[in-house]
Amino acid sequence: MVLSFKRIERSTITEDIIEQLREKILSGEIKPGDKLPPERVLAESLSVARTSVREAIRAMQYMGILEVRCGEGTFLSENTRILTDHFKSSHLLKRFPIMELIEARKIIEGATVYLAVVRSSPEERDTLQELYQLTATNTDDEEKFLQADFEFHKKIAEMSQNSVLLEMLSAMRELTLEENLDVIKKPGQIQNALDFHRKILGSVLSCDADKAREHMLRHLEDIEQRILELVESRPSDEESDAAGEWQR
Secondary structure (H helix, E strand, C coil): CCCCCCCCCCCCCHHHHHHHHHHHHHHCCCCCCCECCCHHHHHHHHCCCHHHHHHHHHHHHHHCCEEEECCCEEEECCCHHHHHHHHHHHHHHHHCCHHHHHHHHHHHHHHHHHHHHHHCCHHHHHHHHHHHHHHHCCCCCHHHHHHHHHHHHHHHHHHCCCHHHHHHHHHHHHHCHHHHHHHHCCCCHHHHHHHHHHHHHHHHHCCCHHHHHHHHHHHHHHHHHHHHHHHHHCCHHHHHHHHHHHHC
């Protein structure tokens, strides 16, 4: 497959690469099941480093859009529902400011963890404890930790026994994925997140709904602060571009 891309002139960011791949998918130039060019070819076409292409591919793999098959290459998912849902989310992401999305996530997850304590069974709490252990064993791998982190939060939403809150959580996580990827790379942030998970878990196991909600909100407020720091640290030209994207 030969694909032509627009050269990225300014500093490479994951969103630039994902957006160009997204355009190819929407136009039908890349179809479900198609194999993408190798990282080297994509990097040369985009005039970016291979590490940047790799990061974009990992992000899209995490979203379920791309499948990386060992020894075969990278393929576009054949699950059209995943593609449709993601592109709907991408549209929403361009309409709403990131800080408003984080605020909405605090409201949603504060409610889910409270209901999880009230409604969950002992077996479900045991499963949550196992998922916490999974995050604890993946602190040396950012990608695996982020996936385990999502499973931990998702399980809490499932324990709330409210399917609407579960769907809303999944949407919020996808909408803020890029920021979560950037935050988790900050020094000490994985351990910081793990500490919050431990406190949340402890409150769930002790059946203290109010304390569980308090720890969840502090966890998300910490993420909110880290994202704010990232936004404020961006170069002025990139910051202006990003601000324009959020407001569209």
